[in-house]
Amino acid sequence: MKHSEFWQVVEEAFGAGYGRSLAADLVLTGVGGRTAAQALDAGVAPREVWAALCDEMEVDDATRWRHRRDPKERDNRR
Template structure:
């Protein structure tokens, strides 16, 4: 997982504003008692940080991969 994927998942699940509050203030046992921001800075993988955050926030398994977005048909419409 890339850091951009981490932030997309955070924003989708918690909203753009609240995701920044969580990342800077919520201490996560799964990454050594660090906040998400500190864990990412310390070199933890974005995936590990995301999963630790999901555990603490009780994000259901079906939402841990992000929301389903239907692919665009390129403006062609259905035939």
């Protein structure tokens, strides 16, 4: 997963505004007690940050693995 893919699935899963807010404000235990944005800036792999965000938000499997589906086939409501 690239950084651009991370931001794309964050926005698809949570909405543009709320997703960016989560990334900036929500502290994730899975990446050392940092926010998603801090973890990415510190060099943590986007896939690891996405997994930590999914764990913290307790998302379903469809949301967790949406980055593996073709973007043209993604339903933005899930």
